[in-house]
Amino acid sequence: MAVSAESLRGARARVLVVDDDAVLREALCGLLSERGFDVVGEAANGAEGVAMAKERTPDVVLMDFRMPGMDGLQAVVFTAYDDQTLNLEATRAEVYCLLVKGCRPELVLDIVQRAADRRRELESR
Numbered sequence: 001m002a003v004s005a006e007s008l009r010g011a012r013a014r015v016l017v018v019d020d021d022a023v024l025r026e027a028l029c030g031l032l033s034e035r036g037f038d039v040v041g042e043a044a045n046g047a048e049g050v051a052m053a054k055e056r057t058p059d060v061v062l063m064d065f066r067m068p069g070m071d072g073l074q075a076v077v078f079t080a081y082d083d084q085t086l087n088l089e090a091t092r093a094e095v096y097c098l099l100v101k102g103c104r105p106e107l108v109l110d111i112v113q114r115a116a117d118r119r120r121e122l123e124s125r
Helices: 022-034 046-056 084-092 105-123
Strands: 014-018 038-043 060-063 076-079 098-100
Touching: 014 022, 014 046, 014 105, 022 038, 022 105, 038 046, 046 060, 060 105, 098 105
Parallel strands: 014 038, 014 060, 060 076, 076 098
Antiparallel strands: none
């Protein structure tokens, strides 16, 4: 499946990347930018990510689930942990999708696009 960063309204999906692993954060930003997503910022911890999300109003927040300063935030979550407790926590936080670090890049791109499209669909109602 080819992933384009075009949403239902034709605008590029705006994405904020939040992860305390600088190498992974940079790789995700690069991948998203190469595929046409508008990376509106990157943050190294949860508190910084929440502040940046409020300021820059991204369509999607791709955020590590467990990191310093993390608070419940409606986001697509990217995490290294894969267990039932996280799935329950994600559901309570109204997370669109829980991804596990190491999944295929095409899956990340597809989920980010779907989340952006879903958000815009809900806003248009």
